[in-house]
Amino acid sequence: MFRTAELGQKVSKSEFNQREPLLRQAFLEVQANLRVTNLRVNSDFPVIILFGGVDGGGKGETVNILNEWMDPRWLITRAYDEPSDEERDRPEYWRFWRDLPSKGHIGLFLSSWYSQPVLRRVYETDDQATFDDRLDRIRAFEKALADDGALILKFWMHLSHDAQKRRLKKLEKDPLTSWRVTQQDWEHWEIYDRFEAAAERTIMRTSTGTAPWTIIEGLDPNYRSLTVGGIVHKEISRHLEVISKKKILQKELEAQLTATALEIKDADAGSSDAEVDDAATVLTPLPSATLLSSLDMSLKLQKSDYKKQLQECQARLNQLHRKALKKKISTILLFEGPDAAGKGGAIRRITAALDARHYQVIPIAAPTDEERAHHYLWRFWRHLSRAGRINIFDRSWYGRVLVERVEGFASEAEWKRAFAEINEFEEQLTEHGILLLKYWVHISKDEQLERFKAREQTPHKRWKLTEEDWRNREKWDDYESAVNDIVEHTSTHTAPWVLVEGNDKRFSRIKVISTFCDRLEAML
């Protein structure tokens, strides 16, 4: 079964460098389509990508590179350790159900529902029959998800016995990677044959039409990354196409039935357009001076300096975070700023330095109806991670005193008392030993206009630009003064705001990462 994955396939560095940017761009487009589908129509789907295979086969690295290539806001990564006591109190699959990505999202699963069954078989805790039962359960689980529309892709990262040994030795020699090799890895290597037998049976019994396994040669990082990436891209695109065909059929059917309904909707749309026009004619006065307007927006960084500094910062961050993880120090980073300020790009430069198992990017959009039935802080409490992790909020609880204030969704009484509520919330975070950093990534109004225009002209970025962005722009001054209030009320010693001059993306990204490093180092 695994012979095809022991051919020594490689991809040269130059070829990789040529292909990678294309793939990255393709990914962003495909993810955008996943999201567009999600926003406009109901027939969207979650993507579940699983990684199994031998230690040293590059499971973790592949997950990390996918995290780098894709927009981490619609991506979750999960790995499973020994179950916690809460998990042990429930049936085994409770934790997997809990972590499933919702529609429009991609979930990457390391050491997933396959780990326990395979290991129990390898260590002979389970006999063959019990093992088969467990595999049947997996099949039923994946079938239920696939039937519900989920796209499931499974990759088995393979290494030959010899190749695994060489790989582990190599990892051990490099001080930057030696931490990855554990005693358990060598134990597994010793019982390679048993492991291979269990793997074969697993793949045989759980590779189905809707949830197939692909075996990947894990030796060469370039090869395996491009291969996995290519398959993921192809399969998501295909699934999108199938879904969109179904949608067209459905629409045609509906069109014949809902002439009246459409009339009503048209009338509705008309009236809301009128409102927009009204808003556009209102000019708000420019406030005298704000903190933001005092920023030196001309700060810049040369490309060569940027590359060097970025590499250094990322290496430093990686080292620091590993220490933080050991000490169980959690981090919460939050990003606010005007549309197109480069929050996403800054976030990706941080996550690129981290192991995908240890961070989570949480994009904050309009609350769900369940969230609306609670206090507005409730949804943020929900997202707190276990110790040692990094939570990155792309927009945050400051929405209460930003968009909700400016757009009038929150009454004056509500957003005014929110400052205290937010301070109280953040105090509980920092008291618990969490490092909290709040970034305002800023750009000038002119720079924003240019970026909007550029987005309009780039096909795979066009989805990012909505009518709302243009509307928000009209309220630029209101937002500026709201930010002023925010910094005034909520920048504390333990939870300071970092204002980032973002007209130059290179400068902005380095400032974001290096500030994070400095704070983390100080804390350690």
Add this chain to the structure above:
Amino acid sequence: MFRTAELGQKVSKSEFNQREPLLRQAFLEVQANLRVTNLRVNSDFPVIILFGGVDGGGKGETVNILNEWMDPRWLITRAYDEPSDEERDRPEYWRFWRDLPSKGHIGLFLSSWYSQPVLRRVYETDDQATFDDRLDRIRAFEKALADDGALILKFWMHLSHDAQKRRLKKLEKDPLTSWRVTQQDWEHWEIYDRFEAAAERTIMRTSTGTAPWTIIEGLDPNYRSLTVGGIVHKEISRHLEVISKKKILQKELEAQLTATALEIKDADAGSSDAEVDDAATVLTPLPSATLLSSLDMSLKLQKSDYKKQLQECQARLNQLHRKALKKKISTILLFEGPDAAGKGGAIRRITAALDARHYQVIPIAAPTDEERAHHYLWRFWRHLSRAGRINIFDRSWYGRVLVERVEGFASEAEWKRAFAEINEFEEQLTEHGILLLKYWVHISKDEQLERFKAREQTPHKRWKLTEEDWRNREKWDDYESAVNDIVEHTSTHTAPWVLVEGNDKRFSRIKVISTFCDRLEAML
């Protein structure tokens, strides 16, 4: 501070018996209003009721009687032990935020966010300053909730030092209640003075206008139950009134603005009425014979027999569940059946025999949008409790093969494969050692008509009857044949369906409880 609660106030049994039914009825009405508000308008609110006080002061009993008096479907009860490892990984308040009732719901909190601060002070782990800090945090927390519209009521159950001693001795003597008295209770009694001091400071610093404490004399069960009940009822009613006045003002404002919008809505409402009329004229054929039609619906129980048997069953259930709790055996009961079949009444007869800390009634309505973004089983996985608890589902995952099938919300492919998915799900529950019982509480079509009519004539039950109920009635035969399929496909040895002849409520309730007892006993 506590003198007023050491007067030896009592309520005679006859007075209690006279007042209790009135209060119960008032509660159901008030809860209905809370829900009506929730369904029709957005300005509803959660109710948070806290209990603090000395051991033996009747905190647990009061919570239990409130659970008995109110409709448990809109009620959650929470008590907090030592934090779990997942909880320790997050800031202290994470678990409290997680458990807050949503709008339209009532949460009863035992040993809540006050426990740790008070105990840490009593045992002198915290000095006075730290204690005050913790009380400040509580105040900020409760303020944030109250500002958001929550109604917060706090009861401090008090006993004098002597009275507490007598009460603990009395509880210890009765074999049915001796389990309630722990070594810790006596330890607390020994340090009564320190406890009283901490209590006084707590009440002083955290009794605010929007979250006041009421001190209740805990000696006489009749007195304390009626007092607490009366206050809860009065305060919820008052809060409802305030909210509705606000709503009227708001409506008047809106009315002036939305003439056009109303026209559109009217047109819409008109067309859906037409649909209902259409549906009413369609007659579905009666299937030849169903399992349900073979039930002997004439089964009855005399009132005197019922009373005796109910008491016996409830006592038996209480004993059995305490054993189950020790052995960490969880139970999941689910109830399905036609509207007005008496599911709620049967559930209340079960919960009356249980400690509110150990069960949870989960009413299943239409899924939230977050739930809709996942597989339909996802929401039920979420609700699984920790070991030893009883989860009671009022309607369940069988909605997929009942209402969703009959109403066409699920395609034929979807509901057909649901049988297997449900079996797989239930197998995981029973394999984990959970006792799973599925009740179909049935009534005849004629009996349903009579109950609907009776509901229309009882003011505090009228809210229960919706247009949908009448519509569902039209599809009676479809539902009967769906049930047939369900029993055929999903009644397994480990997770059987219990069909309950429900035309006589007394018979039905006894059958429900006694079946539960039998199964639980067999399991133990």
